[in-house]
Structures are given as structure tokens and as C-alpha cells.
Amino acid sequence: MSFDIVLTVNGTRRTIPIPDPRVTLLDLLRESLHLTGAKKGCDRGQCGACTVLVDGRRINSCLALAASLDGAEILTIEGLAEGDRLHPVQEAFITHDGFQCGFCTPGQIMSAVGLIREAQAGDDPERVREAMSGNLCRCGAYAGITEAVLEAQKALSQNAPTTRQGEAA
């Protein structure tokens, strides 16, 4: 049974054939759309490497059936920067050494973008750590990640009225 779904991926509306309903959002992004930023760490919801935003909310794309998301807006790490201008969360990860090998990083960054939108953690590092606990980092860059999230959150709240592309999607 083959059918099409429509997704707006990083701002572009696309009609995407689904040859087999078994495909997850993660496999669709990586294999069909060649957006390999979202990583397949565990494929079972246990690591967060596949985190993307769906309709503005961070989820694990490995445990989402693509067919079920017909009509949704997807934001991946590839859609975050504006040309050469990095998103404040990306900048903060560089400033604070929020990664080492980089494998978990697209998931960490998308998760951080989602966390900042959720606006539940405030400036409490413990709440930030708790809210980022769905993203594992085997290199143990956690200290830098927490600092990066806090700083990016501050930067984003300062230029709040001007919506950036990544924020508006």
C-alpha cells in the first residue's frame, strides 16, 4: 500500500511518497530526504540523538511513524541556521564546548531549542539538566551543554521580539 504524505520540512512544503507505512520519521528524514543531521543512536527512544521538532515540539523521531505525521511541520538541525548565521543555541554549544565527538549534538541542540520554547526550566541549572535528560552524551559533555542551554536561553530572551527563522518555524 503506497501513498503520499505532505510535510513542511525546514520551511519547505513537500509531498513525500510513503512506499511502506513502516517508515519512521527518522528513517524518512535520513533515507528519503537525505537530511542526516538527526542521528540514529538507539532507534528505541533511549538516547535522544534523533530529536527533531514536530509542530514546534521536540520528540524522538525514531519512535514516530511518518504516516501518522501527515501535514506536520518538521524542524531539523539543518533548518536552524540562517545561511552562515548560526542559531544562538548552535553558537552557545561552540562557546561552551557542548560537544566532543558531535554524534549526540544535533539531538542535543534540537532538544535545547525545544526546551527553551517550553519555558519551564527558567535559569535553574538543575531544571535544565532534568529537562535535557532525554539526550545522552557518551563523551560526557554535559557540563558544557547545561551552560550552553542557559546562555542561549538568555540570548534568545534578549532578542525575543525579533523572530528568527528557526524560531518561527
Added chain:
Amino acid sequence: MIPFEYVRATDVAGAVAAGAAPGAAYLAAGTNLLDLMKGGVARPTRLVDITRLPGLAAVERRDDGGVRIGALARNSDLAHDPAFAEAYPAVAEALLSGASAQLRNAATAAGNVMQRTRCAYFTDPGSACNKRRPGSGCDAIGGETRLHAILGWSEACIATHPSDFCVPLVALDAGVEIAGPAGTRLVPLESFHRLPGTTPERETVLEPGELITALVLPPEAAAFAGHSRYLKVRDRTSYAFAVVSAAAALRLEGGRIAEARLALGGVALKPWRSRDAEGLLAGRAPDAAAFREAADAALAGARPSGDNAFKIELSRRLAVRALTAAAAGTPARLPALPGSVLAPAPEAAHV
């Protein structure tokens, strides 16, 4: 994952009709179902996508003071609904102690109630498991039993139900609203999940095609708002299932307990409410002696199902601690680590 037919339901009657076919399963967010399908544990031949059913995502206050949680309400939306969290703080705390922010953003209320056990032998198709393949035996018995049951288990199955959400819900007398081929019915959550007995493959009272449409909290449930806690012992600080957990809720009047609620998680194949403990607490002063007696009563029938006798005393202590915390009053804001038994850590203590 075996091939399946994908069906998108547009109304409840259509979902029930499509879901009643042999081999059909309802798909909500898929955070449990897809995981099990990838592992070959769940093998549906038809997925009935219920995520677009109209009106099922709402959290509605009822005229009688109760609340109706739509089956499709996302775990995070429910936990962060200010009015809901204020009225049922232990439910919000339990939700936020579960899984991760990403999973909670996707997971639905009914999916959480319906999630399957995390027994490692159940999730490994190479192991014998009476729940996955009736009559094949139970490889958990005599195996790794750290997360297995101490209450209500049988020789056929010693698994636990892993939900956090269900624990305060059962304490607060929640009901499960069900739509089926024969109409709708309301079943108390307390009798919704079945203990294993000789048929561990029958997990709930749902009949083929029946669909959860909502979870309902009665008006009395909000009376515990001032004295409610959910505590959860985990093998790591966050993003882990409960080893054991406890939901405690008290209604205090004139320095005495007018009414108490106590339920345990991670101890049985269902969220375990202890009416004996609740009865003992009524009329007592909220002190250590009363709480210990209640905890003893709650665990009176407990037996290890393997190498897990430690869970019995751990559950008693956690029950005492949850009751003590509830008596001290619901915190104005949920703790930074919801459900955690660890004291707030100093900066960067556990990174």
C-alpha cells in the same frame, strides 16, 4: 517489524470498527508500540491511527468538579496544564518523573495507561514468556528480577506495570472511559489492569475493538491538592523506570488525617492501591508511627518473586517517606527533579 496495513480513523465509531479486526492495534504516539514492533514483540497486521480522532485531546473540567482527561492528551500538556497541576499535583509530578521531555511531548494519556511491561524477557523474543506466547513458560523466574513484582504475581508471570501516571491516578479513584462495539462504559482504573493469574496474556479488561476515550477523576480527587506527593526510586536520577514508587495524598482536618490515599508503583502488574493502609490512617495524627503502620499494611502480602526481597522494605520506606512529604504539604512549585528521592543537588553535583 512485519508489514501492516495503515488505517487512519476519523471518528470513534470508525476506529472501533477498524480496531475490532483480528491483528489490529491502535496507534497513538507509538512510543511504546513502535518500540515493541521493531523488536518483534508486538506484531500487528493493521495499525489504526487514532491521533486524529476529534475532541479526544482535551482536558475538560466537569460541572460536578471532576475532570475528564481525553485519551489523546499528551503527557507533557497535561502535566503543564496549570489548573490541572494545581488540582492534582501528584499526577503532574508522576508524569514529569517519567521518561524524557521528548517522550512526554509525544506520549498520550491512554497510551501511558496501556503501555506494556518492561520485563526484559518479554521484550526479548528469544526468551520464554507466557505473556508474549501463552504457555511457553517464564524465563524471568530464576533470572534477573530486580524490576519484577513483589505483590499480586503468579507462577505464570512476575512482571510489573511500568507506568508512573497510573499510580496517583489509582490513588485518586480515576475511572477509564471506554468506547466499544457495544457502546461506552466506565471502569475504575483499579480494576482495569488484570493481575497475571494463569492468563498473563490478558492484560486489561478491554475487549477486542474497545478504545479508551478518556480518564476521569471524580470531584473528591481535588480535595487532596494541598497534601500530595509522588516519589520514585530509580537506578539513575532521571529518564529511568521506577524500581518502586509511591503516591500519597492526605486530607487533613484539625491536625488529623480525615482521609488518606496510598498507591505503589513498580511492585505489581497493576498500579497497587492499598485500601488497608488508607483505612488505618483515617482519624490518626499524621506522624511517623501512623505512617509506618500504614506502610506495613500496604506491604503485608508482599513476597519476593526472585532476587528482589529488597523491594519490600524499600517500598515500605518509600511509602513512609511519601506520606511524610504529603503531610508536610504540596510544594508551591514542583521540585526541579520531580519524584526524586535525592535532595536537591548542589550545582553540577551529578554531571
